[in-house]
Amino acid sequence: MTALIRLVFVCSKNISLSPMAAQIFLHLLRKQKLTERFSVDSAALDANADTGLWLEPGAKECLLKAGIDSGSHTSKRIQSQDFEKYDWIICMNEAGRRRCLDIFKSNAVYVTPNDVRRVFKTDPASPYSLNGMVKARVCCLMDFTGVPRDIIDPLAVSSSAGNWRSAFAEISQGCSSLLSLSPFIPSR
Numbered sequence: 128m129t130a131l132i133r134l135v136f137v138c139s140k141n142i143s144l145s146p147m148a149a150q151i152f153l154h155l156l157r158k159q160k161l162t163e164r165f166s167v168d169s170a171a172l173d174a175n176a177d178t179g180l181w182l183e184p185g186a187k188e189c190l191l192k193a194g195i196d197s198g199s200h201t202s203k204r205i206q207s208q209d210f211e212k213y214d215w216i217i218c219m220n221e222a223g224r225r226r227c228l229d230i231f232k233s234n235a236v237y238v239t240p241n242d243v244r245r246v247f248k249t250d251p252a253s254p255y256s257l258n259g260m261v262k263a264r265v266c267c268l269m270d271f272t273g274v275p276r277d278i279i280d281p282l283a284v285s286s287s288a289g290n291w292r293s294a295f296a297e298i299s300q301g302c303s304s305l306l307s308l309s310p311f312i313p314s315r
Contacts, residue, residue, distance in 0.1 A: 130252035132309070133166040135213045136268070137223060141171035141202040143183040143282055144219040144294060147190060148268060151295075152302040154195040161311050168213070170205035172226045178203050185281055185291035193295070210234040210263040214252055217305075218267045219298075220277035227265050236262045240275040247271065248308045268301035271308060 136148035149169040156162045171178075180202040182190075190197045205216075210231045218224040228235055238246050243266045269276050278297045281290035306312060 131166055132164060132252045133212065133214045134217060135168040135170055135205065135209070135215070136217050136219070137170050137172050137205055137227060138219045138280070139171060139173045139223065139226075140176040140180075140282070141169055141204070142180050143186045144278060144280060144298065145169035145171070146182050146198070146200045146202075147186045147295065148217070148219070148298045148302060150190055150195055150198055150200075151193075151299055152305065153198075154193075155302055155306050159306065159312065161306075161309070164309075164311050169200070170203055170209070172205060172218075172223055172230065174204065176202060176204055183282065186295075189291050189295040193299075205230065207231060207234075213263050215247070216263050216265045218265065219280070220267060222277075224265060224267050231263060231265070234262055235265045238264045238266045238270075240267070240270040243270040244273065244308055247305070248310065251308075251310060268305070269297065271301055271304040273304070 136145040138145035146169045149167050153167050156165055182197055182200045187197045207230050216227055216235065218227055224237065228237060267275060269278060279290055279294050281294055284290055
């Protein structure tokens, strides 16, 4: 049996982008009947982020309009010891990636945009090891598309419907690209 691929999507507060990514990715997994091959989670990177908060209304609306279950999400923070729980820690932007590496210190390794597609396609579930130390792999979601960039954060710019739709479209593109690299999807 193939090992479970353990992913966590992270953003600053875990109330918009990362839970959207988790729900979109789960939706894609359900469509491909691959939910048993992945463990999917989301978490906040900000140490001061409130926990127990619901999904932002703009994010929930985008998911529902696309026919995607918004789940019963409540926000939580990632912890420095969580590197053992995940093979991949997937950030929404470069600032998040840097924050993630600060949190995990030597227990995580940055997989560059040039390498992320190759590494995920060839070895998605085995933990990265350096000198016998297990490390979580850290990257940004849009790195999987081959065109690395930050995902727009509607909470940081303007919580307009257009910004939520743009974020949803980018996250959907990133999640689709990520899934297409899965060893469980036949090569096209």
